[in-house]
Amino acid sequence: MSVDKATVAKIASLARIRMDDAALEQMVPELNGILQWVEQLGEVDVTGIEPMAAVIPNTLRLRDDVVDADPLTGGGKREDVLANAPAAEHGFFGVPKVIE
Amino acid sequence: MTDLTSLGVKEIRDGVARGDFTAREVAEAFNAAVAEAAALNAFIVTTPDHALAAADKVDAARAAGETLGKMAGVPIGMKDLFATHGVQTTAASHILEGFTPRYESTVSQKLWDAGAGMLGKLNLDQFAMGSSNETSYFGNVASPWKKAGSNAAMSPGGSSGGSSAAVAARIAPAATGTDTGGSIRQPAAFTGICGIKPTYGRCSRWGIVAFASSLDQAGPMARSVEDCAIMLGAMAGFDPKDSTSLQMDVPDWEAALNADLRGKKVGIPREYRMEGTDQAILDSWEQGKAWLKDAGAEIVDVSLPHTKYALPAYYIVAPAEASSNLARYDGVRYGLRDLPEGVGLQDMYAATRAAGFGDEVKRRILIGTYVLSAGFYDAYYTQAQKVRALVARDFARAFEECDVILAPTTPTASFPLGSMNEDPLTMYLNDVFAVPASLAGLPAMSVPATINADGLPLGLQLVGKPFDEQGVLNAGLAIQQRAGFSAKPEKWW
């Protein structure tokens, strides 16, 4: 499969990366080079093989339902989460007005 | 007095403990070396005060007769992918420039708890995407090594290129690295140092800027196998904050180091004999076999039939995960915001991400977005995860016949900065030997073997069974003892 400029533009839009025409033009052959190369995977016989689910055989550990059990993953971090925000007002993050 | 900056982790730790010198003297010496080495561009920010404060604490603890930590008095470099409380953390990206976390990554916290101090935040390929340290927003890192007869700046490897350069240049005795598809081993090989990526899940990923979650692992980079064993011991351990963290005890790797390999089988994977591999690399591989045999090991041939497909599978899985992991950099909660006049939220995202991410990061986000998009998911992502399962199965079968695998770390030695930028694929191929172990989550290490005709270091790679870091370290030690690698770069910075 190969991508054209319109496809790259669509992907870039999905990925929310603004790209001008020149950038798109440049990206098309680069992506096609990579995609053509990864397509050799199609040669591999994967009959009966499950996609890898866990790198090291392991299952999901669950945590107890306790609020703020570990301060590092607990709530009450308003100051800390807002500290680096480009726009923070009245305890909120600010973004350009959204019309729903 | 010896030049303190020539010392490694063990020598510093033991020297401080014995009172041969103070931790403060060590920190001062390395701070000065760091300050002199701006030409390497190994650090994005330096934190001499952090190093001094940690040193003073160790000196005070020693004076008070307290038990000292595993890394007491050792100032290290911290790859700028680890969140450090109050110290800018960027992943070498413009999009995180100025971001100052109010939290500390688990691994860095464990190192500070063990008595280490921080010399600064080390440069890297942007978001750890790259194999030459040329994708950083904060400029290329130059290797301290030069090719014989040339003054061209050489690549320190990547993505942990700031780490490898700093350790090789003796401006840090050790540094943290992270390895997603070779990012510890390849730079270690390029700069003549050691680096180990432990079993996936050994080191907590909590607080490390994510690249590809199912592959990312932190590990130490230092100049000896012993130093790696010590530092890995301080970095590893179960962390309930990371769902993929291994819930098992951390062995005392340092204490159990043993280069006597009698009774061990070393596997030589025939599929690693690839076209395009330098003859010098193949020669050093042969030499490695001889060294391990000399250490008592039996050399056996093994097969890893899907080796060829590991790299393309990696270049689907890693970008797919990255495209999602990097979605959080959107200009809302931290980092860069590019808000052109009068645009809405979605345009702000697109503008911010266009301005904030470098070309390689964008390329990988686009690949990842494409392979996950409707209609392509099964053909690319599912297929790649199946191939990945086959790569892992190859290793599992090989390890029925051997205890550790010996292979080259890279197909070539370091190359001049800027020499591989024509086609992204050429650069990707540099990780061909490193990636399979990453896909399978296995512990793997690079140790320096020799110097090639250009005067550049070459590394050998050891890959172990899951959880068998000890086996990897022991084989690494056997090579280290026999290789007697003592070359070091001429100081030009």
Next chain:
Amino acid sequence: MSNYRIQGATGEWEVVIGLEVHAQVTSNAKLFSGAATAFGAEPNAQVSLVDAAMPGMLPVPNRECIRQAVRTGMAIEAQINAWSRFDRKNYFYADLPQGYQISQLYHPIVGEGSLLIEADEKAGIPEDKVIGIERIHVEQDAGKLMHDQHPTMSYVDLNRSGVALMEIVSKPDMRSPAEAGAYLRKLRAILRYVGSCDGNMEEGSMRADVNVSVRKAGEPFGTRTETKNVNSVRFVMQAIEHEAMRQVDVLESGGTIVQETRLFDPGTGTTRTMRSKEDAHDYRYFPDPDLLPLVLEDDFLAECRASLPELPDAKRKRYVEVLGLTPYNARELTAEVETFARFETLLAETAKATGKDDTAVATQVANWSLSVAPGVLKALGDEADPANATATAQAAILAMADKAEISGGQAKEIFEIVLRTGRDPNEIAETEGLKQVSDTGAIEAAVDAIIAANADKVEQYRAGKEALFGFFVGQTMKAMQGKANPQLVNQLLKAKLG
């Protein structure tokens, strides 16, 4: 079969409805972080570094959220998947800090189940109907945007970000707003019985995405629209009605239905296109690499099952078959958790107070609970202190009535005083003279006096004018100031009148 149809210009249209209900899982902490879930906190006060998607943060799932989803699945007799996993749903929005929602697409924790809605003629549901449930999966809630606080900015509050939701996806099995309403009410009851969601729609603990399409009888399903986040049963029914009408209008005027996301406006009862999520159709789902497969052990599943309470359908059946209640009473009493809980407490207390079996007093307790007690409470209004209506007090009243010590009227009077004052019912009956006279001698004397005083009527009665019996009862009760045990009065009158 539902006979609900939209009458269009070209004929009758059938409405096809599927509901995706988002139910907030009852838990102390969020699904993947330790931040609290309580409603109504200051903006961003209940946000962890994980919820704000700071770089390097990782999710660790909350066992209770998983447990509640499994118990809910068991309550709808669904397939429980011992192996499931979390996927990422990728899209960009200001209420979604990670740029993806952790959800379950490929391997949900709960598979197919079903739910029964009961016949309700009045509501337009002629017979019982089973509604299929496709799946239940666990996912993160998003944050909240506020648009009216600043002229050019929207404000983001992440308190809800990361709160655990169960998404309960029905099959497109409903055919009328009434069926959808009944489904939602039943689902809400089940969730509240199980304790996995508080069902509080006002606080957003339960919201429905409403999928509606229309078709002519016998045709395949039409294109559907999805109206997001409708937060009451009434609104869901309104949204369906409006959306079905709109679609019929569009189709009949030659248009086509666009598969799209719509918003419901409670003010006007109408739906409109949602502009902000128009292009977000390619979610690029893939397994979340930060999380491993979720494997449920047998012990865990056994505990989930053992901890399930008696569920609405089983309870209703038992009320009819064992307690002998009418189907209507059984349905009323089992509709809400509070109702059956009060009923069952009072039933136990009454059985104890009377020394009888549950079954012997159940009908009495049911009538009291559904009509007598609520009637008294309502009549008293603010004068009543509902806290005084303890099960013990009410059981004492019911026991007196059961032993015929008090009449129905007296029971109400006593309950009134209890509600006002909190006094003891037995003491009220004694001191306020609210007891029936069961002294045979006193009643006999009164009966004798009345027979003597009304010889003519006695004659007529004995001649066959049986309607006069009521007259004698009335006169006797009057003579006894209304306090005579009516059964005794009847008995004695019958005996004396012959």
